[in-house]
Amino acid sequence: MTTGKLVLTGITKSYGSRRVLDDVSFEVSPGRLTGFVGGNGAGKTTTMRIVLGLLGSDGGRVELDGVALTSADRRLFGYMPEERGLYPKMKVLEQIVYLARLHGMSKADATARATALLTELGLEERLDDTIESLSLGNQQRAQIAAALVHDPEVLILDEPFSGLDPLAVDVVASVLQASAAKGASILFSSHQLDVVERLCDDLVILAGGTIRASGSRDGLRAQHAGNRYELVSAGDAGWLRAEPGVTVVDFEGGYALFDADDVDTAQRVLRTAVDRGDVASFAPKHPSLAQIFKEVIQ
Ligand code: ADP
Numbered sequence: 051m052t053t054g055k056l057v058l059t060g061i062t063k064s065y066g067s068r069r070v071l072d073d074v075s076f077e078v079s080p081g082r083l084t085g086f087v088g089g090n091g092a093g094k095t096t097t098m099r100i101v102l103g104l105l106g107s108d109g110g111r112v113e114l115d116g117v118a119l120t121s122a123d124r125r126l127f128g129y130m131p132e133e134r135g136l137y138p139k140m141k142v143l144e145q146i147v148y149l150a151r152l153h154g155m156s157k158a159d160a161t162a163r164a165t166a167l168l169t170e171l172g173l174e175e176r177l178d179d180t181i182e183s184l185s186l187g188n189q190q191r192a193q194i195a196a197a198l199v200h201d202p203e204v205l206i207l208d209e210p211f212s213g214l215d216p217l218a219v220d221v222v223a224s225v226l227q228a229s230a231a232k233g234a235s236i237l238f239s240s241h242q243l244d245v246v247e248r249l250c251d252d253l254v255i256l257a258g259g260t261i262r263a264s265g266s267r268d269g270l271r272a273q274h275a276g277n278r279y280e281l282v283s284a285g286d287a288g289w290l291r292a293e294p295g296v297t298v299v300d301f302e303g304g305y306a307l308f309d310a311d312d313v314d315t316a317q318r319v320l321r322t323a324v325d326r327g328d329v330a331s332f333a334p335k336h337p338s339l340a341q342i343f344k345e346v347i348q
Contacts, residue, residue, distance in 0.1 A: 054080040054203040054235045061110035076254045076264045078235045085250030086239040093259040094239040128202035138182035146195050153200035167195045207238040247339035262346040271336040277310045278335040284328035
């Protein structure tokens with residue numbers, strides 16, 4: 051039985067003498083949302099197009115459950131390209147039903163599935179409107195429906211959140227989460243780090259065509275936590291400034307954010323704080339995705 055695990059190994063790609071992907075390796079696991087982040091020109095779209103077979107690589111492998119991807123596998127993928135591709139004059143429901151029919155669904159199943167999905171995406175009032183009459187944000191919702199209508203095992207989405215207002219981001223996010231919960235492997239690129247941070251289970255950070263970090267979001271945050279800690283106490287935490295091995299980063303009354311030279315120092319600080327009484331909380335301070343991103347792309 052297949053599980054839909056997508057594995058890229060050592061992908062390279064050059065345009066002329068310019069190498070735009072260099073030894074790119076990462077995994078997209080079933081049931082998980084993998085955020086693919088990197089600045090403009092990092093190589094995200096190129097990577098996605100190689101996964102989809104729209105572009106050849108110069109080296110490396112793309113495998114699904116340990117077997118080289120075939121064009122038959124790829125036909126089952128869901129894809130939302132960077133350049134959006136729906137027919138402007140076609141009506142919303144008609145368009146999505148048409149795409150579902152191309153994937154072999156019966157007319158009745160296609161209509162039921164398309165209607166349900168478009169409703170989930172908040173387009174239930176727009177089913178009979180043409181694509182071109184929709185706002186850009188709504189066109190994007192329709193595009194998501196197009197990628198998802200055949201319940202793909204693997205979903206590749208190029209910037210699905212760009213240009214969406216916060217409400218639409220939440221709607222699209224919950225549809226993707228539902229799809230992951232059913233077992234889909236989902237790779238989505240985004241430059242909106244706050245959205246990625248909230249949504250993704252796993253993370254791949256690309257810069258200049260090389261992978262700078264990858265793994266579970268929480269694992270990466272813990273790994274990059276360094277020795278930064280947060281102390282909240284009811285009393286004044288000013289004594290921290292005089293502690294050897296401690297650099298106070300932020301301080302206000304009972305709140306202190308500090309770097310400890312090592313774990314022993316952090317433990318000593320905790321003991322001292324407890325001895326002084328009034329400790330409300332003491333915890334390692336994990337960095338945000340934006341901070342990790344800055345650190346790893348340097
Ligand atoms: P991203 O999606 O992360 O913004 P891309 O994959 O689109 O990055 O681009 C990666 C690099 O490859 C960029 O420097 C871009 O200019 C270059 N590139 C992309 N497509 C072509 C092409 N057809 N010919 C030459 N260079 C290209």
